[in-house]
Amino acid sequence: xxxxxxxxxxxxLYRLGEIGTGTLSRDLHRWVARAMGKEDPFLKIxxxxxxxxxxxxxxxxxxxDIDFSVSAGDTVGVIGRNGAGKSTLLKILSRVxxxxxxxxxxxxxxxxxxxxxxxxxxxxxxxxxxxxxxAILGMRKHExxxxxxxxxxxxxxxxxxxTPVKRYSSGMYVRLAFAVAAHLExxxxxxxxxxxxxxxxxxxxxxxxxxxxxxxxGRTILFVSxxxxxxxxxxxxxIILQHGRIDFxxxxxxxxxxxxxxxxxxxxxxxxxxARHHICAFSKLxxxxxxxxxxxxTSTLFIGNVxxxxxxxxxxxxxxxxxxGWCINNIQGVTLVGYxxxxxxxxxxxxxxxxxxxxxxxxxxxxxxxxxVTVWVKRMGEKIDDEVERAIEFEVLSRDLNGSVTYFxxxxxxxxxxxxxxxxxxxxxx
Amino acid sequence: xxxxxxxxxxxxHWDLRIRPNSPLFDLHLRDVWNYRDLLALLVRRDFxxxxxxxxxxxxxxxxxxxxxxxxxxxxxxxxxxxxxxxxPQPLFYLTGIVAWNYFAECLTKTSSVFRDNANIFGKxxxxxxxxxxxxxxxxxxxxxxxxxxxxxxxxxYAIFEGFRIEVNAYLLLLPVMIFIMAILGLxxxxxxxxxxxxxxxxxxxxxFGVQLLMYATPVIYPLSTASPSVxxxxxxxxxxxxxxxxxxxxxxxxxxxxxSLAYALVSSLVILFSGIIVFNRVEKTxxxxx
Numbered sequence: 001x002x003x004x005x006x007x008x009x010x011x012x013l014y015r016l017g018e019i020g021t022g023t024l025s026r027d028l029h030r031w032v033a034r035a036m037g038k039e040d041p042f043l044k045i046x047x048x049x050x051x052x053x054x055x056x057x058x059x060x061x062x063x064x065d066i067d068f069s070v071s072a073g074d075t076v077g078v079i080g081r082n083g084a085g086k087s088t089l090l091k092i093l094s095r096v097x098x099x100x101x102x103x104x105x106x107x108x109x110x111x112x113x114x115x116x117x118x119x120x121x122x123x124x125x126x127x128x129x130x131x132x133x134x135a136i137l138g139m140r141k142h143e144x145x146x147x148x149x150x151x152x153x154x155x156x157x158x159x160x161x162x163t164p165v166k167r168y169s170s171g172m173y174v175r176l177a178f179a180v181a182a183h184l185e186x187x188x189x190x191x192x193x194x195x196x197x198x199x200x201x202x203x204x205x206x207x208x209x210x211x212x213x214x215x216x217x218g219r220t221i222l223f224v225s226x227x228x229x230x231x232x233x234x235x236x237x238x239i240i241l242q243h244g245r246i247d248f249x250x251x252x253x254x255x256x257x258x259x260x261x262x263x264x265x266x267x268x269x270x271x272x273x274x275a276r277h278h279i280c281a282f283s284k285l286x287x288x289x290x291x292x293x294x295x296x297x298t299s300t301l302f303i304g305n306v307x308x309x310x311x312x313x314x315x316x317x318x319x320x321x322x323x324x325g326w327c328i329n330n331i332q333g334v335t336l337v338g339y340x341x342x343x344x345x346x347x348x349x350x351x352x353x354x355x356x357x358x359x360x361x362x363x364x365x366x367x368x369x370x371x372x373v374t375v376w377v378k379r380m381g382e383k384i385d386d387e388v389e390r391a392i393e394f395e396v397l398s399r400d401l402n403g404s405v406t407y408f409x410x411x412x413x414x415x416x417x418x419x420x421x422x423x424x425x426x427x428x429x430x
Numbered sequence: 431x432x433x434x435x436x437x438x439x440x441x442x443h444w445d446l447r448i449r450p451n452s453p454l455f456d457l458h459l460r461d462v463w464n465y466r467d468l469l470a471l472l473v474r475r476d477f478x479x480x481x482x483x484x485x486x487x488x489x490x491x492x493x494x495x496x497x498x499x500x501x502x503x504x505x506x507x508x509x510x511x512x513x514x515x516x517x518p519q520p521l522f523y524l525t526g527i528v529a530w531n532y533f534a535e536c537l538t539k540t541s542s543v544f545r546d547n548a549n550i551f552g553k554x555x556x557x558x559x560x561x562x563x564x565x566x567x568x569x570x571x572x573x574x575x576x577x578x579x580x581x582x583x584x585x586x587y588a589i590f591e592g593f594r595i596e597v598n599a600y601l602l603l604l605p606v607m608i609f610i611m612a613i614l615g616l617x618x619x620x621x622x623x624x625x626x627x628x629x630x631x632x633x634x635x636x637x638f639g640v641q642l643l644m645y646a647t648p649v650i651y652p653l654s655t656a657s658p659s660v661x662x663x664x665x666x667x668x669x670x671x672x673x674x675x676x677x678x679x680x681x682x683x684x685x686x687x688x689x690s691l692a693y694a695l696v697s698s699l700v701i702l703f704s705g706i707i708v709f710n711r712v713e714k715t716x717x718x719x720x
Binding site: 027095100102106107108109119121124137141 | 449472717718
């Protein structure tokens with residue numbers, strides 16, 4: 001197959017910290033260096049973008065020496081943890097920002113959807129916004145006119161087409177915006193998680209439209225999402241980014257498998273020797289391990305799955321009423337749920353020595369995102385003896401829970417999922 | 431899909447190459463042309479959204495310069511007693527205000543174009559030059575409306591006040607004057623916009639700077655009354671021949687020569703091209719610094 005996108009030696013540098021302070025002095029420094037024929041003094045101190053380790057320099061590579069190519073008609077899912085460089089890659093491909101080094105070569109027209117409804121003006125009507133948004137996305141006026149009816153039809157907001165969009169519900173707004181984008185005539189389409197909006201029915205329609213586009217019209221699609229279900233439905237191949245480098249390219253299922261497995265090893269098992277401990281009068285926490293249902297150590301879990309936490313601790317004396325507990329905190333530090341050994345009738349008598357206990361949770365309730373585990377040991381009803389906050393960081397990924405595409409991403413204020421059953425009781429038709 | 435490390439042979443055809451640096455003088459003008467429909471739609475958007483949010487609507491286009499004229503007549507005409515070259519004060523000031531407003535609006539709006547559009551610029555590509563161009567074009571619509579007001583006032587003075595209109599060949603230069611104002615506002619606005627992405631402080635200076643520049647331009651006084659010591663400075667301002675020229679064509683009094691006009695045109699073009707060049711350099715990476 002012919003390549004329509006070729007990326008070679010692509011890197012992108014970002015300056016960390018506060019931008020705007022000391023830039024003038026730094027610019028002067030740079031000019032002097034350049035005038036003397038030296039290399040840019042700030043380009044050398046780049047490090048790989050591993051946000052778990054604090055780097056010494058204040059410039060990092062968001063992407064580093066990326067090489068890959070995409071064939072015509074392929075649908076490629078771009079997978080990676082937060083900060084792996086996905087957004088940077090998309091931004092470079094969309095020409096929103098330019099690379100620091102390297103080159104991207106593209107054949108055909110490229111359209112990118114980093115957001116739906118870019119440039120929508122609340123005062124303008126739906127009709128006017130279709131034209132404006134279409135033009136911003138690179139369509140000519142006559143193209144939009146030709147597709148206008150199709151767009152309105154797809155969006156399903158025909159009745160409100162001459163109403164200013166500020167009176168639209170958010171759902172209608174998104175439908176209209178996506179409808180414009182879905183009718184772009186480009187050979188290459190770049191999509192960034194825009195599917196995580198709207199109602200499920202509309203999402204299915206969008207996924208359908210995108211699938212139809214890639215198969216029927218031979219369009220090439222690059223799709224970024226945290227939603228593994230959407231990626232596996234839509235994409236044929238996958239690219240995994242890790243710390244700004246390419247970790248994997250190839251078949252989508254192998255890619256997802258690898259992505260999930262890649263987070264095992266060190267990060268799923270943490271030695272607490274260097275962690276900040278509590279008073280430790282009679283106990284000390286030694287290590288924690290997070291495991292999936294098969295017992296594989298990992299720091300990436302899927303929502304709704306079985307998972308386990310192993311806690312290893314040392315007792316300096318025999319304890320007759322020991323409580324072991326742990327809880328899940330979100331990034332903001334809010335405690336969401338706790339698991340305490342005596343609540344489940346677990347033994348409380350432990351002798352002096354090193355012990356390891358395992359706690360199995362049948363259903364992971366936290367919505368996709370990043371969370372922390374805090375562990376503690378104490379005598380029941382007394383003050384905490386040893387506690388390690390943020391002992392483990394883990395990531396929860398989205399998956400298909402009910403046979404439909406789930407869209408948790410847009411509910412930033414929600415943290416937990418619990419199964420519930422729904423039935424219709426009544427309807428009043430007009 | 432596969433991973434390849436070898437660079438592609440150069441003879442193959444690619445529609446687009448994304449590279450860190452493009453040639454300094456590559457102005458993407460063809461790209462801008464391809465997006466001309468967007469330009470038209472943005473102008474329409476500005477116009478529609480301007481009056482949709484107000485009660486008086488398009489009346490504001492008239493009211494604003496009229497109120498300013500009344501204020502100037504009172505302050506500069508009556509209180510300060512500045513000369514208007516023998517012209518009726520309202521006509522003199524309104525001419526200055528309409529022309530100056532066009533230039534000043536082009537400059538200030540263009541200078542904040544990156545900040546105002548950071549959201550759109552961060553999400554989708556189109557030639558960034560479209561945005562400042564749409565500002566200049568939107569303001570042109572507004573200028574045309576205000577110019578109409580000026581014509582009405584001129585007619586009023588001719589009919590009721592016995593003001594003798596001396597329409598002369600200089601009026602034919604009006605399109606040139608508008609062109610100079612547009613490119614000067616656009617060019618200097620783009621230079622400032624490019625600098626403000628790095629040095630935010632400049633944004634605060636713009637409003638002040640424009641105001642200061644107005645006093646260095648014969649808006650509220652004719653060039654002929656400026657004292658010789660400052661005349662040199664005022665004449666160095668490319669806006670000076672523009673304002674004097676418009677007055678000369680419309681009201682029959684003004685101090686403009688072919689040389690000063692040529693000077694204004696050439697310096698505006700130089701500013702425009704430097705503006706486009708720095709603007710194009712900044713547009714590629716500005717999104718990393720907002």
